[in-house]
Amino acid sequence: MANALAFLDDELRTLKTAGAYRWPRELHGEQAPVCEYDGREVINLCSNNYLGLANHPALKAAARRAIDEHGVGSGAVRTIAGNMAIHGELERRLAAFKRTDAALLYQSGFTANAGTVAALLGKGDVVVSDELNHASIIDGCRLSGAERKIFPHRNLDAARRCLEEARGARRVLVITDGVFSMDGDVAPLPQLCALAREYGAIMMVDDAHASGVMGAGGRGTVEHFGLHDRVDVQVGTLSKAWAGLGGYVAGSRSLIAYLMQRARPLLFSTSHPPSVAATALAALDLIERDDTLIARLWDNTAFFKSGLAALGFDTGASETPITPIMIGGEAEAMRFSDQLFEHGVFALGIAYPTVPRGKARVRTIVTAGHTRDDLSRALDACGAVGRAMGLLRG
Numbered sequence: 001m002a003n004a005l006a007f008l009d010d011e012l013r014t015l016k017t018a019g020a021y022r023w024p025r026e027l028h029g030e031q032a033p034v035c036e037y038d039g040r041e042v043i044n045l046c047s048n049n050y051l052g053l054a055n056h057p058a059l060k061a062a063a064r065r066a067i068d069e070h071g072v073g074s075g076a077v078r079t080i081a082g083n084m085a086i087h088g089e090l091e092r093r094l095a096a097f098k099r100t101d102a103a104l105l106y107q108s109g110f111t112a113n114a115g116t117v118a119a120l121l122g123k124g125d126v127v128v129s130d131e132l133n134h135a136s137i138i139d140g141c142r143l144s145g146a147e148r149k150i151f152p153h154r155n156l157d158a159a160r161r162c163l164e165e166a167r168g169a170r171r172v173l174v175i176t177d178g179v180f181s182m183d184g185d186v187a188p189l190p191q192l193c194a195l196a197r198e199y200g201a202i203m204m205v206d207d208a209h210a211s212g213v214m215g216a217g218g219r220g221t222v223e224h225f226g227l228h229d230r231v232d233v234q235v236g237t238l239s240k241a242w243a244g245l246g247g248y249v250a251g252s253r254s255l256i257a258y259l260m261q262r263a264r265p266l267l268f269s270t271s272h273p274p275s276v277a278a279t280a281l282a283a284l285d286l287i288e289r290d291d292t293l294i295a296r297l298w299d300n301t302a303f304f305k306s307g308l309a310a311l312g313f314d315t316g317a318s319e320t321p322i323t324p325i326m327i328g329g330e331a332e333a334m335r336f337s338d339q340l341f342e343h344g345v346f347a348l349g350i351a352y353p354t355v356p357r358g359k360a361r362v363r364t365i366v367t368a369g370h371t372r373d374d375l376s377r378a379l380d381a382c383g384a385v386g387r388a389m390g391l392l393r394g
């Protein structure tokens with residue numbers, strides 16, 4: 001019988017020849033600042049577990065209690081089996097946290113972005129989008145059928161030109177990541193909001209990497225810049241600083257009511273198990289109670305960034321705990337990452353197509369859970385590998 005999937009092996013061979021074939025390393029035990037990947041203990045600079053909550057006793061206990069009290073599954077999509085009370089409670093708490101009137105839970109940050117953009121826009125509409133926005137935003141734009149106008153990264157003149165060209169469209173959406181996931185830099189949010197207002201466009205911000213990290217109390221870039229009355233749609237994730245799984249949209253009551261009618265991930269995919277919502281509530285309790293963990297995260301970030309700079313690495317335009325070590329060449333970045341792993345440090349090599357050609361890098365993310373000793377040892381390893389590879393002088 002002819003193998004109709006033979007093309008898969010051809011494609012995989014091509015990827016392998018190009019050195020672009022990937023398979024994730026295997027984590028044994030808990031997601032932690034120092035943990036065991038592929039049988040080796042390493043300092044983990046790959047996770048988005050910013051506040052170290054992934055194995056916090058209070059979150060574990062909340063998940064266990066929710067299983068005992070509410071079971072392990074929600075039964076069906078919300079519009080069919082109904083909202084579980086714990087999902088409603090989490091939505092009210094998230095709205096209060098983000099200082100909006102309402103919030104809506106999605107299964108992930110990915111579905112929150114894709115589902116919301118696709119619900120808000122259609123044919124005849126225009127999306128004005130930063131070229132480095134997350135894949136879930138790009139997919140949402142594609143699904144919506146709206147025309148896409150992509151502006152070069154953080155380029156406000158170009159964003160204005162896109163808005164100028166969009167005049168006469170039925171609806172226009174300006175959309176940006178708050179913090180960009182591959183570079184750790186921050187969107188020029190005040191200026192983008194001013195542009196959106198000038199052109200009568202909807203303003204949407206994806207604060208996946210800023211929620212629990214930036215702004216007073218970890219409320220995100222909207223809080224950081226004081227733009228609550230300027231941003232119409234805020235997306236957050238419960239998968240990063242919140243250490244569990246999920247996404248949400250925060251905004252007006254009308255926005256949430258409309259999305260409940262139209263957002264396809266809500267209408268056609270089952271809601272979270274109650275334990276996931278319980279975990280998020282427990283994380284929110286911790287984050288709202290005090291900002292010790294957030295302060296520690298930023299202390300660690302400053303320490304690690306200054307250490308990398310002192311070694312002579314180029315860390316790009318990062319202003320957040322996401323710090324890329326810019327390498328340039330694809331193969332070198334991958335080799336740097338592999339060598340770091342041999343030296344007991346797990347930091348991901350990132351190359352085209354995730355980032356532009358010639359801008360390959362090793363991305364590091366510190367967390368509140370790393371000790372100074374962890375970070376010092378990681379810096380020593382970066383220095384040793386950097387020198388051995390001829391990336392650093394001396």
Ligand SMILES: *Cc1c(COP(=O)(O)O)cnc(C)c1O
Binds near residue numbers: 109113136177179237
């Ligand atoms: C991780 C990420 C998402 C997706 O969030 P998940 O909850 O992991 O699906 C969306 N946007 C940005 C900018 C992200 O970095």
